[in-house]
Amino acid sequence: MIPRPNLLSQLSGSYELTTGAVVSGPADLVEAVRLALPVLDLRPGDSGAVDIRLDPALGPESYRLTSGSRGVEIAAGDRAGAFYAAQSLHQLLPDASYRLTPGAEWRVPGVRIEDAPRYSWRGLHVDVARHFFPKREILRVVDLMAVHKLNRLHLHLVDDQGWRVESRAFPRLHEVASHRPRTATHYYREQESFDDLPHGGSYTLDDLAEIAAYARARAVTIVPEIDVPGHASAILAAYPEFGPTGEPVEVLERWGISPAILSPLPPTVDFLTTIFDELLGALGETPYVHVGGDEVVLDQWEASPEITAYARELGLESVAALHAWFLRRLADVLAERGARAVVWDEAFVAGDLRPDTLVMPWRGMPVGRRAAAAGHDVVATPVFPMYFDYAEAASTDEPMAIGDAVTLADVAAFDPAPATWALAERKHVLGLQAQLWSERIPDARTLDYKAWPRACALAEVGWSGAAGPDFAERLRAHLGRLDALGVEYRPLEGPKPWQRRRPHRPGVVSVAEVMQHVEQMAESATSTRPSM
Structure with a gap:
């Protein structure tokens, strides 16, 4: 089993x-x-x-x-x-x-x-912003999660490359921000190319209500993410007035970090409050809403006399402190509506989070430990080994991926709450979650390949606390169930010929290189950016 x-x-x-x-x-x-x-x-x-x-x-x-x-x-x-x-x-x-x-x-x-489960949060994250997955595919993800006793589906609903949910109050979000004229076909800027094919899609609020009800019946909680204030190109393409400059922005066609950022001024908070109300109204009982807070470029805030004056009016010493204030203000809005804010770890590093804000440390578990020591609940989401958009083997036979390699064995060996942590810190670890960022996952077949069977190991660690010594033997038998369910998983021996259709560029970045980079980011990140 x-x-x-x-x-x-x-x-x-x-x-x-x-x-x-x-x-x-x-x-x-x-x-x-x-x-x-x-x-x-x-x-x-x-x-x-x-x-x-x-x-x-x-x-x-x-x-x-x-x-x-x-x-x-x-x-x-x-x-x-x-x-x-x-x-x-x-x-x-x-x-x-x-x-x-x-x-x-x-x-x-x-x-x-x-x-009984070891962890209460056993999650899977699907990025529907970079590539859109229709409702039918999300319902299927829920079904497969349910088979494996996974219970949190985190939907990344907005990023620079697209907005994915209807807004009746701000209809240009689904009319304009939900599509782009073309998409980058290579991750690396030095070899950038485009497919010249329009891409888009969004869920109606009725779709979202159906997804939530379907998931709830199968013991899965939908965790929606509206990633702010950065990653805002799509939002500002629809409503540029919520940006620091008010200038038009286009939905981003390439990958990477954008300088696009929302203004932190009261009209933006009111705008997001309306969006939250629409989301919560559709989803029904929703204990968590993710507000992002990651990879924020603060240059436009720093250059805005109106925004820097607003920060001083609030008694804040820097725009970095304003970033923290903004996320806390959104968390207060959600708390008033009975929902708990979730953030990526940069928001914790910025400081001044609400005590009940849940932190996802994607840059590594040392950041997660700091958050737990500060009293925040933590869901383990580190790049290694929880980023399933990474290749499953260091082989040119693998489909295109952001890097090499997060293996099945890596996932099975992961410990979200190491014994080296203090007991009080371990108690703040609610569980773990794998991320399926979709820059290199353009369709449901690729999603299957990337998710399974690594998500089987995720389920085992999340439910049992650790993979059992006979996990490999049980997994081999379990693949017959996946076959019967029609899951196009990655075979244990490597990809089938048609699954090799988008091979790596030789010399793709390794997980070790990525982890060295994100650990350096985490160690150097403080809230002491230049003051105003």
């Missing part, structure tokens, strides 16, 4: 589970079981093949499952626990149970499972 349960004991006896079998228990728990086992067309009833009950003493997302000759009994700490128990039950069945099979009949072996 993947992820590995805390306890799994073999018992005598077995049970034949057939199409139309009855599931008995509270209605919401029965529905969770039916969602995890759709192939059997289960139906609710008073007494049946699967009996499920609520036991809050087990804790969130936890469950106990016993199967034998009399059927299957499940006790769940909550609805999510019931859903995960059913996912484990599904993994006890043959691979064919992941296909639509009329008249199915499967033998459930006798087992006892007692299970």
Whole structure:
């Protein structure tokens, strides 16, 4: 099974589970079981093949499952626990149970499972701004996450290269900012080329509501990201008045960091407040909203007499301090609406975050440790080994990637809360999350290849705390389930011929070089930029 349960004991006896079998228990728990086992067309009833009950003493997302000759009994700490128990039950069945099979009949072996997650945040990040993925692909990502007990889907909804959600208050965002006339076809500026094909797309608010409801039913929380104040080319292409200069900006066609930045003045805060209200209204109950805060070029703030005067009016000594103030102001807005702000680690380094702001240290876990020591909850997101847009092997056979190489073994060996950290620091680590930045992921087939099976290792570490010694053996067996689900994962032996369609440029940057660079950035980054 993947992820590995805390306890799994073999018992005598077995049970034949057939199409139309009855599931008995509270209605919401029965529905969770039916969602995890759709192939059997289960139906609710008073007494049946699967009996499920609520036991809050087990804790969130936890469950106990016993199967034998009399059927299957499940006790769940909550609805999510019931859903995960059913996912484990599904993994006890043959691979064919992941296909639509009329008249199915499967033998459930006798087992006892007692299970609970090590981490509460087991996340996958999908960048839909650089390349857009239609709603159907996002729903499929949710399905695959659910199979693996992953529970946070972080959608990167805006960047320089595109805005991806409808705004009824500011319609030019989805009318203008959601598309670009062409796209860079190479990561490296010295060999820059373009495809000359328009690219775009956006989700309606109704789409977003559907995605959120679909995910919620499968124990997945959608975490939307509106990345500000930097990475703002697309926003300013639609509404340049929210920039420091008011001058027109185009949706960016190439990759990399842009100097485009939103103004921190009150009209911008009001604009973003309206956007948050639209997002929260569509998503429903949303405990987290990511506000970015990364890779911000402050030059235009520094050059603006109006902005520097505003900073002095607030009692701030620099535009770097204004950056921190701006993010805290947005976090206050979200808190008033019952949501918690999430930021990339540059925002923590800038200082003055709300104490309840959650930090994602992409530049390495030393930054994450500093954030945890300062009392912030942390989700481990370091480039190595949590950036799945990196190649899966240092080989020219791999599809185009930003760099070499984050291997399956690297992910399986990752420890989000090392024993060398103080206990108080480790307690602030909520979990881990892999990032699928999409500059080099133009379509769903490539997304499959990049995500799986590395996300299987992510799921194992997130649920069990560490990959078990037999992980490689269990993974090889688990690939049959992925085959049945139609996942175009990277084979363990390397890519198939058609998966090699976009090979690397020789001499592509290595992960070691990237990590050296980001560690230097993290060590040198302070909030003491030149004062005004």
